[in-house]
Amino acid sequence: MKIKIQRKKASNKENYFEEFDVKHEETILNSLIEVKTKHDNSLAFRCGCKTGICGSCAIRVNGIEKLACKTHLNENDIIEPIKNTQVIKDLVVNLDYEGRVLKNSNSFLNQLSDVEITAEDEKLIDRQSNCILCQSCFSSCPVFEVNEKFLGPYALTRALRYVEDKKEANPSPTLEKIQNNGIWDCTLCGNCTIVCPQFIDPKTDIMNLRMKSVQNGYEDKSMNSFNGGFDTGFDNFGGFNPNSF
Structure with missing residues (x-):
């Protein structure tokens, strides 16, 4: 199953999308963890409780705000950081x-x-x-x-x-x-x-x-x-x- 993730690195000021093949088809958070552990350990995202209580894994999925830990993955889902704030790296944003x-x-x-x-x-x-x-x-x-x-x-x-x-x-x-x-x-x-x-x-x-x-x-x-x-x-x-x- 393919997933597209918006990336932003310190050396690259422009956002870009990177596509990954993942086997985990349960939640988007599990897919992000799979990408980080098996494909690219530089991927940055937040997570905490993994049960929808802490709110730290909020992202946008196909343009709609979701909690990664509570959202099931679908083919070709587009994953982006939440809007209206500064992106620090990839899916991690400034919450000051x-x-x-x-x-x-x-x-x-x-x-x-x-x-x-x-x-x-x-x-x-x-x-x-x-x-x-x-x-x-x-x-x-x-x-x-x-x-x-x-x-x-x-x-x-x-x-x-x-x-x-x-x-x-x-x-x-x-x-x-x-x-x-x-x-x-x-x-x-x-x-x-x-x-x-x-x-x-x-x-x-x-x-x-x-x-x-x-x-x-x-x-x-x-x-x-x-x-x-x-x-x-x-x-x-x-x-x-x-x-x-």
Whole structure:
């Protein structure tokens, strides 16, 4: 079975694809290990738990973000590193921005409350707490491609996790941090939701953060962005404006 892997070496600034014949037909991760041990020990990739928990083996398979350890190999699969970040070597990318976006989104506990937490309270943030930081959502995000300051799906999902956490006594700093280059910049395309291996729904999380922001007095910038893109032909009061044409 043939597999094509995008390569990048220090001596070669350009990316290129290299094809290998592999016998292992279970997971792509097993195939990568076979390539490294039997064909080219210089192949670089990340892996950890090999069970879909750590998220370190995130790659793109035929243009779609996947976990190598959970994805079955098919003939002529094209393997590439995740997008929107610097490729260090082959399938290994720089993940330094993880800490930056979490800090910029204030996605952590600000002030501990004295409220008693129930099992139902825990369920409110259970899904968002399952993020494994695999970066698949960042790689699939079209906004991050054009705006490197965009906080991105997983940081915003993490922000909602703390905004809804009953242990958080003051969610205001987090809501404040996600107004610019955050929830209003998202196009709600849903790519992040589609590729998430943990079945988290960042798109819905961002919509919930928009609602909570408006409820807390922040401006709804989604309509401003919508109306600012083109002239609708109507005045501010809903009447037709012939001068717009």
